[in-house]
Amino acid sequence: MPENARLSGCLDEINLDFVEREATPKLLMKLSIQLHLSGLSLSNTVSFLEVFGVDRVRSTVHNWVHKADLQPESGRCPNHVAVDETVIQLDDEQYWLYAAVDPKSNDLLHTKLEPTRTNVIADQFISELREKHDVDDAIFLVDGAVPLQRACRKHGLDFRYERHGNRNSVERVFREVKRRTTSFSNCFSNAKAETANEWLRSFAFAWNQLI
Secondary structure, rough: OHHHHHHHHHHHHOOOOOOOOOOOHHHHHHHHHHHHHHHHOOOHHHHHHOOOOOOOOOOHHHHHHHOOOOOOOEEEEOEEEEEEEEEEEEEEEEEEEEEEEEEEOEEEEEEEEOOOOOOOHHHHHHHHHHOOOOOOOOEEEEEOOOOHHHHHHOOOEEEEEEOOOOHHHHHHHHHHHHHHHOOOOOOOOOHHHHHHHHHHHHHHHEEEEEE
């Protein structure tokens, strides 16, 4: 699909029902949300708006992104699911990011951000993934993470140990998330865990539209 078609489709799916009194044209609001989620910093997004004579501060764009409440599409039926976990820095605290990716499409299926890494959380992550998508017949690709292996076993899911190959899809997601959170201090700096979770869901929406 051409990039401009995917971008147009993505813009169409950004709902601005939260807008009551906003002088900024809705198309520019949607473009700003999309550009920020695609990798542009809040500062550069504000500069983009200035080109069109719109003067806004970074917090305004930040609020647009979160009020839009973007969510990745549910109801997928992948043949394989790559799952993994990694450490994400949230201010001076470390959190565990769990992610599931369809390696065929590279779509980000589900994320979960938690302050600890336990068997219970891994089980919750897999349970939430099963509620969102039809993955019971999929083959789960896991590395040496014992909690995720145990969770797959508990839910009766077929899984196989794989360190590279199709699992590289989830590693690409992690690299991009970490690039965003280290390059743009306005993403997870001074942010609560729920705000970070909201950003991750919005990121997943944009990732799936533009990859």
